[in-house]
Amino acid sequence: MGLEDTCVHCGFCLEACPTYVVTRSEIHSPRGRITSVRLAVQSEGIETCMFCRRCELACPSGVEYGKLIHNVRKEAPLKKAVNVIMEKPSIAFRLIRSSKGLNSPLLKRVHSLLPSVEKPLEYRDESPDLILFPGCLMSISFRKTVERALNFIKSKGYKVEVVNGCCGLSHYSEGDKDRSEFLIRGLKEKFRGRRVVSLSSNCTAHMREMGLQVEDFSEFALNELKDEKINLTVTLHDPCHANLLGINKTTRRVIERLGINVREMDEPSFECGAGGGYFIYHPEIADRVMEIKAEKVKKSGVNLVVSTNPACSIALAFKGFRPIHLADLLSIETHELR
Ligand code: SF4
Ligand code: SF4
Structure with missing residues (x-):
């Protein structure tokens, strides 16, 4: 039995789904997407899913929608290239900054959403007690937030190493199984036996789902x-x-x-x-x-x-x-x- 076979077509997920709410189209709904997988037909809806997984919380049958869409999606070359660039925030920062003004609709969209990017913070105390993991997008778009998190953690008496990298959530959501697993293996190696505080909460969730023991910044803060x-x-x-x-x-x-x-x-x-x-x-x-x-x-x-x-x-x-x-x-x- 496939993951799609647990869907009973009740439709409880429809109003939870943002793409259904704005299109009112079954093709762009969780139920429609699941049906296309079950019938093995190509559907535009598979591409338009935002991978928010709100449908999972609404579903009384426990359909594991995230896994299902991860299994059927085929990552487009452009998205794959962008995801690989984001794995190295210091390179992503330079490429985004130097592409300002170029005449491409995609780049214009990037620059309208991200009017400024900054060089990721590099920081390491001698014999650090813990790792601060900002996440790829946080490190280039909210450097000041990373600095504030670092200062807060240090003010509590910890020595810190900032590790800039990517958790692979985007790769996973686009169906790039090999690359998302490769990134998680790399982080497991890097984090082994060390305390890790993650600053981007969706990255925290993804890393945990992939079996990494990481603490969300909110949990660190609550304790302190x-x-x-x-x-x-x-x-x-x-x-x-x-x-x-x-x-x-x-x-x-x-x-x-x-x-x-x-x-x-x-x-x-x-x-x-x-x-x-x-x-x-x-x-x-x-x-x-x-x-x-x-x-x-x-x-x-x-x-x-x-x-x-x-x-x-x-x-x-x-x-x-x-x-x-x-x-x-x-x-x-x-x-x-x-
Ligand atoms: S994960 Fe996709 S199908 Fe599910 S609620 Fe979000 S956009 Fe809709
Ligand atoms: S995914 Fe769940 S909530 Fe949505 S139609 Fe299927 S069984 Fe119902």
Whole structure:
């Protein structure tokens, strides 16, 4: 029996699926995608899936949708090339920066989403107690957040090594089995026996699902913090993969411990529209998903959005909101935020 055979076609997953919500098309729904796999027919829907896996949480039959789509997708050469570049953030940074102004729709899209990139932070204390793993996109798009996380960890008395690299979530979501396994094997070797704090919550979730023992930054922070009272109001976005593993609950506990006021948005785990690199390759659907997310954020009445994953933060910033990671909240003087 294949993974697709556990689907009973009930449709409970439909409204959870961002691509169905914006297209109202069965082809672009989890159920439609599963049917195309079962019937072994080519479907455009396999390519338009954002791999947010919200459908898994909605499914009463326990369809392992993420594994199913990973098994059937064939990674396109362009996506494969981009994913390989992202494995080395210092190279990705140089290529993105030097491609500014080039006349390519894809690059124009990249630069409109990522108006500035920075050189990844390189840092290593003598005999480090732990590794800080920012994740590929975080290291080039939110260097200041990485610095703040490093300073917070060091302020608690730890010696740190920053390891810049990629967890392979994008490769996995695009069906590149060999490369995603290769990256996980490399990280297992690098992390062996060492404490690892991961700064991008969707990367934390993926690495855990692949059998790596890593601590999310929210968990590290929760263990180190005492009760505080920060006079600030935020709304919270729940990154999708972190949501699957319940990591966002820890983020909420940190916010609570900091005494920060929260005004919840509707469906905090509704897809931000980024979908890893999806917002580069499928701008039409991604823009419509981002618009729905923006409406939900606007309704909360708060512009400051806690987001612990970089692609989500980029999508939120693109829509005019101010994304903020826990590492920023722990380091910025509150008057800067008002
Ligand atoms: S992973 Fe997300 S986009 Fe893909 S079918 Fe499931 S809910 Fe829809
Ligand atoms: S994937 Fe799950 S929720 Fe969706 S139609 Fe199939 S059984 Fe129902």
